[in-house]
Amino acid sequence: MVIVNGEPTQVTDGQTILAFLTARQTPVENIVVERNGEIVRRVDYDTTYIDPNDNLELISFVGGGR
């Protein structure tokens, strides 16, 4: 099972990161993706395939600081 932001998540076999983000309607420009501790560059989203044991972190900006 793929872990996405700490939660076990069903991901279609052989899906790219771009396809996964598109399916969950996550705007690509608003997030950064970390896959197994490594940042995935945005240009690589459509060539990076999600493996069944991957740990994905999807990170965005939020209000915060002082």
Next chain:
Amino acid sequence: MTTTPTDLLTIADHTFTSRFILGSGKYSYDLIDSAIHQAKAQIITMALRRTSDTEENILDFIPEGITILPNTSGATNAQEAIRTARLARELSGSDFIKLEVVPDKKYLMPDNDETVKATEVLANEGFIVMPYVLPDLNIAKRLVNAGAATVMPLAAPIGTNKGLAAKDLIQILIDEISVPVIIDAGIGRPSQAAEAMEMGADAIMANTSMATAENIPLMAEAFRLGVEAGRKAFLAGPGRVIEHGAVASSPLTGLSQSSHK
């Protein structure tokens, strides 16, 4: 313009006319635009967290031309801060990073040693590192040697609105440190911001003091005026203080005498 066109805040090779940096926590995103406008802020800091499908995207609320200063809040050691900084750069496309390493949950005290370690790594990677620290001259010197673009000492613990509790230690940094000294936490009122600027601080960062005000845009404006007043006073060179007695400001001669006996 805060004072004159030539009075610029320079961070690395970036220049700003505003000396008031805004935080973005604890208040509604739809107030961000008016807070930035009233504060005339050119830099706003924000944090990174896991994406939520239900939350709005803060970037949609930031006007054009505002410099985003990502922070590493949540990091408890150098390694976590470095990771967050790298994620932030990928997200923002900018090298600015407000480095915060805070292992202490009760007082939110930064870890100065871990902050130096992270500064060394990030500066080597080309980041414009703006570290948040306890005001300590030796640490500040180490940060500058490590490549810090600014030093951001706390005035008082984060979110307390206590003002310049660390005033004397901050003054030492202002006097001795070559990079901009930006007061980062604890400034609770515009008068305290003005006092810090009078002392020679290069800029003020505030958030809670506005976020907890009843009228956030109005308090943002008040802070802007406080920062500007303090900066002008610093540039003007504050008058001296007489500890004992008094010095008359009107002539002591030529006094009119009453003709009544």
